[in-house]
Amino acid sequence: AQRVTQPEKLLSVFKGAPVELKCNYSYSGSPELFWYVQYSRQRLQLLLRHISRESIKGFTADLNKGETSFHLKKPFAQEEDSAMYYCALTSGGSYIPTFGRGTSLIVHP
Template structure:
């Protein structure tokens, strides 16, 4: 069963515009949710996780258990935000990690 769904494979926004990358999950327990990012020619790296409630590089994500969503948002997109973004979920025991198929974000100058 698909645990993490990212409905948009490609997303383009203009610089300075708000951006939202969607992530929905399927898990009956209490998941931990993450956003990972991969910039061009770089390694996959953690952007943020819901338990820390941080804002990293202007990005935030709120876990909505009612809608089983963990959308990533930024009010003003920058060119350096262009990258591949993956939503990920781990189970309570931490034994399994599930990644979505990713969304490629392009910020148009």
């Protein structure tokens, strides 16, 4: 069975500090990994996916198959980054995403 683990419920940093939100997964095949974000009072939406290898709002994430991780990073956090972040996985031929429990990021001024 596939599983997504986000070990931190809450991550609190100051503006300008680096941020790393951790995500580990368990799946033996070739997964597709995503980060979704939910800002206050807004819907859950896609932030980035690993196959795109892009930077969105300064965030990047690299899939490390050896460590089965897909950590989300940003070198300098901004207050507007405060949100709930969910790591998600789809696997093999399945189109159904499995979500982690989420990490709440709070960026203090």
